[in-house]
Amino acid sequence: MSESVSLTINGNKYSATKGTYVLQVARDHGIHIPTLCDHEAIEPYGACRLCIVEVTRGARTRIVTSCLYPVEEGLVVQTDSPRVVENRKMLLNLLLARCSENQVIKALAREYGIEQPAFRQEYWEKHNCIVCGLCVRACEQVVGVSAISLVNRGISKEPKPPFLEKAQACIGCGSCYYVCPTGAVKLEDKNGVRHIYNWKVAFRLKKCSKCGIQWAPEAQLTYIRKKWNLPSDFFEICPNCR
Amino acid sequence: MSSKLKTARALALLQQKLEKDGRADRPRVSVCNGTACRPYGSNPVAEAFVTELEKKGLSGQVEFKVTGCHGFCERGPIAILEPGNLFYQRVRVGDVAEIIEKTVLKKEVIERLLFKDAGTAKPVSAQEDLPFYRNQRRIVLGNNTRIDPTSIEDYIAIGGYSALAKSLTELNPEQIIEIVKQSGLRGRGGGGFPTGAKWDTCRKAPGDIKYVIVNADEGDPGAYANEGLLTGNPHSVLEGLIIGAFAIGSHQGYIYVRNEYPLALKNMTIAMEQAEALGLLGKNILGSGFDLTVRINRGGGAFVCGESTALMASLEGKPGEPRAKYTHTVERGLWDRPSDLNNVETWANIPLIINNGAEWFSKIGVAGNSGTKIFSLTGKVNNTGLVEVPMGIKLREIIFDIGGGIRGGKKFKAVQTGGPSGGCLPESLLDSPVDFDSLTKAGSMMGSGGMIVLDEDNCMVDTARYFLNFLEEESCGKCVPCREGVKRMRQILDGITEGKGQESDIQLLKDLSEHLQDSALCALGGSAPNPVLTTLRYFHDEYEAHIKNKKCPAGICKALIKFSIIDEKCPGCGMCVKTCPSDAITFMGKKKPVILDQAKCIKCRTCYDICKMGAVRVE
Structure with a gap:
């Protein structure tokens, strides 16, 4: 039996399973905490820091990331205290300076009343990627192929295929594209081919022998067939026709 | 090498034997061959000792050891001679034969190789009498001089x-x-x-x-x-x-x-x-x-x-x-x-x-901060090296008593402790104790023991910029506050040192600092603002000078300084003309002052450094 603890979030008492992360508990009770690098299918990482909250335990109050902070008995959480909001604003300021034309970041910043970065315009950048690592983590933890990784450190850190060449292990599943919070992964299906431009890969799409729709990359279907030991004709027809 | 020791008693017996062998009444020479002494040529010096001792048939009679770092790196290569714990500094291959001839065999001291006290100019012979060592408490580092680090027998013997x-x-x-x-x-x-x-x-x-x-x-x-x-x-x-x-x-x-x-x-x-x-x-x-x-x-x-x-x-x-x-x-x-x-x-x-x-x-150190701490004392002090001091010692004692004060008689400005994310402490804090809590209270930290001394020629805004640049490159890049925040802070500092600083920059730096301390993932990000916060706190006037007056008081920030020749002081020796990499200085004949062309000057400082007459002005 897992132990149950009681905690307070924004003045209201809740009970939760010990060890669950604060973010999860808040969400279970409909309390909104903004996030960018979090995804329910992927281990929390704590990179974007947007989910910061103020926690008090005994005499100590501090800022923590709710996606990684396990709940414990008597914990007091503030998700929108002035200190939290000020920090979130600065985070959005920093993100906006990096992604000054990205619509997701601009909209999020606007929610906090930030129209433009606080920094000199000559330093504004036009990235779309916030280096949250969701693409890399999805590829590793969900897909299990680790076709891409975060390379370099510091300001030059970014998700890239090995040796900056075509990602050899990529199966074209597009998980990276689906989990990317800012639209930084560019994926396109055209003329029977799936392109993921970030990883320099292109995959032929499988045609359904019944309806003729091009429904998934052949490489991905082969990968799944082998992994689950499925018959060779298993993916001849698409899920809709099955 | 002895065989496997199967009991504590076997180790104790081996220790007694080794200690007895070592105690044999014969002269001992140990040469420092630490990483800092090697570039000074300690390897050839050590080899020369071996060859020379062999040549004189003294190999068995003189115990010779090549050891690790002795600490006083400024004076390497170092040789310690027993009996007497004689400290010879800056020993060259050419000195070795004489050392064996005079000191080892005849117990004569070679005065030329002794350290001379800067104040009294008197040569000091025993290691423990050197100001550098006298004020230290080397419980951890001290054994470095007594053992060959590649010999377990040496370690067991002590x-x-x-x-x-x-x-x-x-x-x-x-x-x-x-x-x-x-x-x-x-x-x-x-x-x-x-x-x-x-x-x-x-x-x-x-x-x-x-x-x-x-x-x-x-x-x-x-x-x-x-x-x-x-x-x-x-x-x-x-x-x-x-x-x-x-x-x-x-x-x-x-x-x-x-x-x-x-x-x-x-x-x-x-x-x-x-x-x-x-x-x-x-x-x-x-x-x-x-x-x-x-x-x-x-x-x-x-x-x-x-x-x-x-x-x-x-x-x-x-x-x-x-x-x-x-x-x-x-x-x-x-x-x-x-x-x-x-x-x-x-x-x-x-x-x-x-x-x-x-x-x-x-009992060593002070309450709450017991024991000693090793510092790498570097920068603009006379005696650089590894120093081990009891906790709670004053910064002043480390820098002036052990470190021998500031190089070239210049004025002390700050000491940077705790590595790149430590802080710069001013003269007014020289009498504060060096311990974990006091350093943190002052806005710096102990870190792993870096201690860089800065003098009047260091610009504190530029120093903060330097450390932030280091941290920006060394941040792992995972979390947004550290990766993006440190970069923005460095850019703001770049602007200030380039004369583009605005008054609002100070507040922005403070806001970013507070934000980093609160929300960065690890201690690197959390402490990254320290160089900025401490320089803002203790050297605010330098920021003001850069931002308001567009001046760099220390004469470091290129965009804010100008080099010129003081005609009355220039003897026309032409040294600066020869070294100027951009041909900005013209020779006008002997005893006539040279002429510096501002348009060509790249502000590299070479002329300023080479001029012995002080005829180059930085403003």
């Missing part, structure tokens, strides 16, 4: 591994932890967390597999205290580690050494092989039934891997990224197992504490 024997035979793990707790030892890597308490939590953490780790990823610019210990006395670190592993209940240890320390890697590898051969490491240590396997892992050169969780990630074969420490690593660390990580210097203190007792240790 009582090495007796603390291990005592721990395994006379003490139980709880007692060892209690002694470490009582000693008051705090983590020497900079955090200052009580070591005994850390061990205790790790021992009590549930789990059958536990790890002990030596953090030797010393990455602070200018810091090499860990290197000096690892290369000069690797067994002391290893012995501490084995004792710790026994106390915690761990059977697997890791030594994480940065690959840029080849000599440390080499000497530690030798030490481990020797310890294993003697039964002091591996299975059934000294017949006690306790097993410990230790492995060396080489760091790939990332500064952030000195952070405990990043180091553990790196050990796991993952990129060196820190992770949240909401669950402590002593409970869930390396491969999610309870793991105790301590700094090189912390480990090296353990055998001393076990042998001499908690009370002895707690």
Whole structure:
């Protein structure tokens, strides 16, 4: 039996399973905490820091990331205290300076009343990627192929295929594209081919022998067939026709 | 090499024998061959001693040792001669024959090779009388001068591994932890967390597999205290580690050494092989039934891997990224197992504490900060090197008594402690004590013991910019506040040093600093604002001068300075003309002042540095 603890979030008492992360508990009770690098299918990482909250335990109050902070008995959480909001604003300021034309970041910043970065315009950048690592983590933890990784450190850190060449292990599943919070992964299906431009890969799409729709990359279907030991004709027809 | 020691008694007997052999009444010469002395040519000096002693047929009669770092790197290569503990500095190959002829054979002192006191200009002969050493307390580093780091016999002869024997035979793990707790030892890597308490939590953490780790990823610019210990006395670190592993209940240890320390890697590898051969490491240590396997892992050169969780990630074969420490690593660390990580210097203190007792240790230093701390004293001081001082000593004593004051009679401006994310402390704080808590209160930190002295020619805005630039490149890049925030702070500082500073920049720097301290993932990001915050706090006038008056008082920031010739002082010697890389200075004939063309000047400072007449003005 897992132990149950009681905690307070924004003045209201809740009970939760010990060890669950604060973010999860808040969400279970409909309390909104903004996030960018979090995804329910992927281990929390704590990179974007947007989910910061103020926690008090005994005499100590501090800022923590709710996606990684396990709940414990008597914990007091503030998700929108002035200190939290000020920090979130600065985070959005920093993100906006990096992604000054990205619509997701601009909209999020606007929610906090930030129209433009606080920094000199000559330093504004036009990235779309916030280096949250969701693409890399999805590829590793969900897909299990680790076709891409975060390379370099510091300001030059970014998700890239090995040796900056075509990602050899990529199966074209597009998980990276689906989990990317800012639209930084560019994926396109055209003329029977799936392109993921970030990883320099292109995959032929499988045609359904019944309806003729091009429904998934052949490489991905082969990968799944082998992994689950499925018959060779298993993916001849698409899920809709099955 | 002796065979495996199967009991503590066998070790004690070997120690007595080795000590007796060593005590034989014969002269001894030990030459420092630490990493800092090597570029000065200590290797050929050591070789010359061997050749010369052989040539004179003295090999058996004179004990000759090549040792690790003696500390006074400024004066290397160093030779210490017994009897008399004679200190010869800047020894060259050409001096060796004379040293043997006069000092070793005839006990004559060669005055030319002695250190001369800057104040009295009097030569000082014994090492312990040198101002550099006189004011230190070298309990950890001191043995470096007495042993060949590649010889386990040397270490055993001076009582090495007796603390291990005592721990395994006379003490139980709880007692060892209690002694470490009582000693008051705090983590020497900079955090200052009580070591005994850390061990205790790790021992009590549930789990059958536990790890002990030596953090030797010393990455602070200018810091090499860990290197000096690892290369000069690797067994002391290893012995501490084995004792710790026994106390915690761990059977697997890791030594994480940065690959840029080849000599440390080499000497530690030798030490481990020797310890294993003697039964002091591996299975059934000294017949006690306790097993410990230790492995060396080489760091790939990332500064952030000195952070405990990043180091553990790196050990796991993952990129060196820190992770949240909401669950402590002593409970869930390396491969999610309870793991105790301590700094090189912390480990090296353990055998001393076990042998001499908690009370002895707690009496060194001050209350709450017991023991000594090793600092890498560098920058604009006369005596640079590794210094070991009791905690609580004043900054002034380190810089002026041990360090011999500021180079070239210049004026002290600041001392930067704690590595790149430490802070710059001004003259008004020179009398504050050097301990974990006082340094933190002043806005800096202990860090792993870097101490860089700055003088009137250093611009504090530029200094802050330099450290932020370092941190920007060395941030792991995982979390937004550190990766993006440090970069923005550096850009603002760039602007100020380029004369584009605005008054609002100061507030923005303060806001960013506060934000980083609050929301960065690890201590690197959290402490990254320290260089900015301390310079803003103690050298606010320099920021004002840059922003409001567009002037750099120290004459460093190129965009804000101008070089010109003071005609009355210029003898027209032409030195500056020859060295100017941009042909900006024209020779006008002897005894006529040269002419500097502002349009061509690239403000490289070469003319200013080369002019002996002080005829180049910076404004």
